[in-house]
Amino acid sequence: MASEDVVGKSTGESAVNTIVNLAEEAKFAREGVKAPGHAILSICKSLVAGGVAGGVSRTAVAPLERLKILLQVQNPHNIQYNGTIQGLKFIWKSEGFRGLFKGNGTNCARIVPNSAVKFFSYEQASSGILWFYRQQSGNEDAQLTPVLRLGAGACAGIIAMSATYPMDMVRGRITVQSEKSPYQYRGMFHALGSVYRQEGFRALYKGWLPSVIGVVPYVGLNFAVYESLKDWLLKTNPYGIVKDSELSVVTRLACGAVAGTIGQTVAYPLDVIRRRMQMVGWKDAAPVVTGHGKIKAPLEYNGMVDAFRKTVHNEGFGALYKGLVPNSVKVVPSIAIAFVTYEVVKDVLGVEMRISD
Structure with missing residues (x-):
């Protein structure tokens, strides 16, 4: 019993x-709430989709990314890169095929988590902002406006950039170093350790302030323009491009291209200053030789404002847009590929929530 x-x-x-x-x-x-296990799985899928989108899009334009950075930081007394085609040919001739992708491994190690955090943060920020907006307006059917999307994108960009900034800093140095550099970084982790030991922890965040200021219009405009443009196309359906309430991949690529072009043009000067500040304190970089054969030390900057002042004073206002052409050629496909890849991967993984939702 x-x-x-x-x-x-x-x-x-x-x-x-x-x-x-x-x-x-x-x-x-x-209540329309997902069970905890389902919610965690959805978060993981969203992060994976964002990471894949970042890795694919950045690898596709890696040669242009490297050339952009080389143009941004080259000294006016030692011009080696005069344009996109000439620059790519020079890299190919001096360093071979691998030279075109130098720093891409480190870049992907940074961009994969950065992209994952950025897309996920945007979804969470936009959901939170939309909830607050509906509460304040008293309209349960209210939708995100372009300004609110800009705010959500700015939050996502700041969070993602701050979380992965040290990797971006050393990636810039690895990309710039050449065979003539006395000291060679062997990889991302070696570079992180070397900078920390030789220059201190704060050196890992050199150029962080202009990055924060620049990421607001850049990432914010990317998301705001992309989502607003898609929303407008779905509502107006010009030339009958909307089929079954969905935009084609080509149309979404075009939306991403427009968003990327606008965002990077507005924020580009801050990106140039950020790169230059990241090089400050790197005493083992390749020596700079002037036109008179004399070795000239690179400029030192005491902060963001000082970097702006010295750059414009010594090289003119146009120096703030050095590398803009290859960056424009890079950004158009990169941002477009990132957005579309993200949505496609989420569809494949079966994630219900899309960016627009």
């Missing part, structure tokens, strides 16, 4: 637990 009581008690407890679990799931369903 005792054993039967134990079995009966165990069976009863199991039945009660099952009923409780079913009740909880029913409650989640009634």
Whole structure:
């Protein structure tokens, strides 16, 4: 009898637990809330989609990314890169095919988590902002405006950039170093350790301030323009481009290209200053030789404002847009590929929530 009581008690407890679990799931369903396990899986899928989007888009334009940085930081007394085609040919001739992709491994190691955090942060920020906006306006059917999307994108950009900034800093140095550099960084982790030991922890965040200021219009405009343009196309359906309430991949690529072009043009001067500040303190970089054959030390900057002042004073206002052409050629496909890849991967993984949602 005792054993039967134990079995009966165990069976009863199991039945009660099952009923409780079913009740909880029913409650989640009634309230439109996902069960905790489902929510965690959805978050992981979203992060994976963002990471894949970043890695694919950045690798596709790696040669242009490297050339852009080389143009940004080259000394006016030692011009080696005069344009996109000439610059790519020079890299190919002096360093070979691998030279075109130098720093891409480090770049992907940074951009994959950066992109994952950025897309996920945008979804969370836009959801939070939309909820607050609906509460304040009293309109439960209100939708995000372009300005609110800009704010959500800015939040996402700041969070993602701050979380991965040290990797971006050393990636810039690895990209710039050449065979003539006395000291060679062997990889991202070696560079992180070397900068930390030789220059201190604060050196890992050199150029952080202009990055924060620049990421607001850059990432913010990327998301705001992309989403607003898609929303406008879906509502107006010009030339009948909308099929079954969906935009084609080509149309979404075009939306991403427009968003990327606008964002990077507005924020580009801050990106130039950020790169130059990242090079400050790197005493083992390749020596700079002037036109008179004399070795000239690179300029030192005391801060963002000082970097702006010295750059404009010594090289003119146009120096703030050095590398803009290869960057424009890079950004158009890069941003477009990132957005579309993100949405496609989420579709493949079966994530219900899209960026626009």
